[in-house]
Amino acid sequence: MSKSTRREFMLQSATTAAGLGLILNGNWITFPSTPLPKPSSPNDRVDLGFIGFGIRGNILLEAAKETGQANLVEVCDCYLGHLERAKERTDGKIATNFAQYKKLLDRNDIDAVVIATPDHWHLPIVLDALSAGKDVYIEKPMTHTIEDGPKIIEAARRTNRIVQVGSQWVSCDQHKKAREIVASGKLGKVTKVTASYNRNSCTGSWNYPIPLDLQEGVNFNWTEWIGPAPKVPYNPERVFRYRKYWDYSGGISTDLFVHLITSIHFILGAQMPKSVVASGGILFRNDGREVPDTLDALFDYGTFCVNMASTFNSASTAGQGIQLLGTDGSLSILLGGAMTELAEYKAEGYGYSIDSWPKAMQDAFMNQGNHRQESQGTGMRPEPQNIAFDDKPDATVLHLANFFDSIRKRQSGYETAEVGHHAAAAGHMVNLSYRTGKRITWDSVSSTAREG
Numbered sequence: 402m403s404k405s406t407r408r409e410f411m412l413q414s415a416t417t418a419a420g421l422g423l424i425l426n427g428n429w430i431t432f433p434s435t436p437l438p439k440p441s442s443p444n445d446r447v448d449l450g451f452i453g454f455g456i457r458g459n460i461l462l463e464a465a466k467e468t469g470q471a472n473l474v475e476v477c478d479c480y481l482g483h484l485e486r487a488k489e490r491t492d493g494k495i496a497t498n499f500a501q502y503k504k505l506l507d508r509n510d511i512d513a514v515v516i517a518t519p520d521h522w523h524l525p526i527v528l529d530a531l532s533a534g535k536d537v538y539i540e541k542p543m544t545h546t547i548e549d550g551p552k553i554i555e556a557a558r559r560t561n562r563i564v565q566v567g568s569q570w571v572s573c574d575q576h577k578k579a580r581e582i583v584a585s586g587k588l589g590k591v592t593k594v595t596a597s598y599n600r601n602s603c604t605g606s607w608n609y610p611i612p613l614d615l616q617e618g619v620n621f622n623w624t625e626w627i628g629p630a631p632k633v634p635y636n637p638e639r640v641f642r643y644r645k646y647w648d649y650s651g652g653i654s655t656d657l658f659v660h661l662i663t664s665i666h667f668i669l670g671a672q673m674p675k676s677v678v679a680s681g682g683i684l685f686r687n688d689g690r691e692v693p694d695t696l697d698a699l700f701d702y703g704t705f706c707v708n709m710a711s712t713f714n715s716a717s718t719a720g721q722g723i724q725l726l727g728t729d730g731s732l733s734i735l736l737g738g739a740m741t742e743l744a745e746y747k748a749e750g751y752g753y754s755i756d757s758w759p760k761a762m763q764d765a766f767m768n769q770g771n772h773r774q775e776s777q778g779t780g781m782r783p784e785p786q787n788i789a790f791d792d793k794p795d796a797t798v799l800h801l802a803n804f805f806d807s808i809r810k811r812q813s814g815y816e817t818a819e820v821g822h823h824a825a826a827a828g829h830m831v832n833l834s835y836r837t838g839k840r841i842t843w844d845s846v847s848s849t850a851r852e853g
Contacts, residue, residue, distance in 0.1 A: 427741070427785035434791035435574055437802055440469025447805045450511040450535075451476040452502045452526055453518035454483040455641075456609070457540055461515050461567075462490055464797040470805040474511050477502045480640075481620040482612050500622035502526060506533040513538065513563075513808055515801075519649045520545040521630045524552065527564070531556045536563040538804050541663070542655040543821030547829045547849050550822030557818045563807050565814055566821030568663040569800035575790045579725075579734050580668045582742060589729030589745075594665055594707040596723045598657040598736065601716040606686050606694060607644040611637050638689070645690035652692025653711045654679075654831040661709060663824040664723060664734070667815065673823050674700040674707070676842045679834035685714040698831045709831075742786040748778030826850065 449471040451458055458478070465471045476487040477498035484497040498505050505511065506529055513536035516526050523545060530537050537557075543566045544550050557564045570576050583591065600606060615637055617623045623635045630648045633639070643649040644656055665671060681696035694714060700707035722735040733741040751772055755763050767773045794802075803814045830841045830850050839852045 427787050429787045429789060431789045432574055432578065432791070434793055435799065437468060437794050437798065438470065438806070443472060445809075446470055446472045447536075447808050448472045448474050448510055448512045450474050450505045450508070450514045451487070452478075452505060452514055452516050452530075453522075453540075454478040454487050455517065458483070458515070458517035459486065459490070460797060461517055461538075461540075461801065462487065464795065464801050465515070466490075467794065467798045468802040468805060470802055475505050475508065477505045479622045479626040480612065480615070482614065500625040503529060506530055506535060512536060513804075516540060517567075519626075519643045520651065520655065521649045522628050524549040525629055527553050528556050531560045531562045531564075534560065534562070536804075536808050538565050538567055538801065539821070541566055541568040541821065542651065542659045542825035542828060543818065544825045544829070545649075545651070547826045550818075550826055551848050554818045554822060563804070563811070563813055564818040564821070565800075565804040565807065566663075566816045566818070566824070567797075567800065568660055568816060568821070568824060569796040570660060570664050571667045571815055572800040572803050573738075573790070573796040575734065575738055575740055575788075576664060576667060578788065578790075579732060579740060580670075582732055583668055583725065584670075587730055587742070587744075588725060588727030588732060590704075591669060591725050591727040592705050593726040594669075594705060594723060595726070596661040596665065596707060596709045597718075597721050598661060598711050599716045599718065599721055600711075600713050605716075606688075606713040607642050607690075608688060609641050611641045645688070645692055647691050650692070651828060651832050652690075653681075653694075653696045653713075654698070654828040654835075655825060657711050658696075658698070658709055658831060659824050659828045661723060662827045663816070663820070665707060666820070666824060668723075668725070668734075669705065671702055671705075673843050673845065674702050674827055674830070676701045676840055677827065677830040677834050678840050679831045681835055684712075693835065696831070696835065698834070700827065738790045738792050740788045740790075742788070744783040746778060746782045749775040751776040822848075 447470060449465060451462060454476050462473065465473060473491055473495050475496040475498055476484060478484055479500045481499060484499060487495055487497060514530050515538045516523065517540045518526060520542060523539060523543060527537055527539055543553065615621055617635045626640055639646055644652060677698055677700050679696065679698040681693035683690060683693055684695045686694040695712040697710045720733060722733065725732040730742060730744045751767065755766055807814045833850060834841045837852060841850050842853045843850055
């Protein structure tokens with residue numbers, strides 16, 4: 402099941418159950434979706450180019466169309482089949498560029514670019530785009546290594562260009578409401594977060610189908626695709642299933658964990674963990690991958706801790722998403738759009754604790770101070786507050802609309818290069834811990850990680 406299909410299914414299931422009164426205990430509230438701005442006139446739209454038109458690039462082009470805020474000018478990719486699909490998506494109107502992204506950047510009629518290439522190409526293309534005077538929407542993770550982040554941040558500042566990272570959940574109403582709830586103090590002090598994102602399918606494990614017509618040197622340019630990565634013989638498996646290989650991706654941590662990390666940073670106003678410890682392995686998907694199919698990580702943020710997990714071998718467990726545990730309440734932010742808030746019910750277990758005492762001593766203790774009242778708890782057990790959100794417009798559409806608005810106003814949105822660097826760096830810390838077997842700490846002065 403694809404990401405978008407999965408999210409739609411989970412939200413539909415939650416809202417349908419709510420509408421039919423099938424949710425046990427608690428009330429349901431459905432928030433209407435944030436409307437998109439009205440379509441701009443052609444002259445007010447952002448002239449947009451696309452570099453990389455695989456699975457995500459295809460989705461981003463459709464999302465850009467839906468915003469009504471962009472003119473789709475040109476798309477560049479290393480596979481001619483992707484370019485043909487871009488033509489189909491635009492009724493033949495978009496220009497195509499076969500494996501020469503610098504020529505796209507040379508165009509004066511392109512204001513901004515959407516970069517949706519494999520991770521190993523992010524740094525050079527972003528730097529080239531900024532140097533060419535283009536604003537940049539870069540798919541998450543922003544970087545392939547921690548060291549890439551400061552280079553992009555410096556280039557964005559030097560060129561005075563907008564950089565927005567594409568971890569789109571932060572633009573959805575669910576996350577904005579979650580951030581509002583935390584800021585209100587209703588949860589008390591959040592001291593622990595649990596987060597999970599699981600899958601159990603071949604495609605969900607990045608074994609995507611390989612095009613039937615693929616021919617290196619005919620309709621595919623392997624040399625351009627491999628680019629700055631280590632040179633290896635042509636292998637279509639590495640192209641269309643690139644997330645399985647360290648040369649082009651960071652696997653689970655920089656694909657799925659970075660989404661969760663970005664959300665946690667946004668909702669809790671956090672920046673970076675102090676340290677990370679991780680473990681995992683290839684426990685089932687013995688398909689030639691180098692990255693783990695199961696991964697667990699513990700993050701220490703100083704004021705709260707995060708327990709994050711993912712497996713590609715089981716997806717039936719309930720409650721995937723993010724759970725914020727506070728001293729006065731909890732908030733469950735489910736993948737798919739639903740959210741549940743529950744106030745804490747506090748009662749002291751004095752009866753259990755003092756039952757071994759003589760009866761007279763028990764009575765004397767219970768009559769001291771507020772012991773008897775404390776043992777009775779804080780009134781009625783609270784009902785969960787269940788909140789559903791419309792899934793249209795999709796978070797990607799909202800995120801791109803925010804990007805286009807930032808370009809017109811020349812004001813950055815939330816997910817700047819700094820934010821993207823920190824989210825990706827936390828993910829890279831997970832991989833460093835997994836691969837070295839050591840605790841990894843963050844050095845805020847040098848903006849990098851080290852063992853220790």
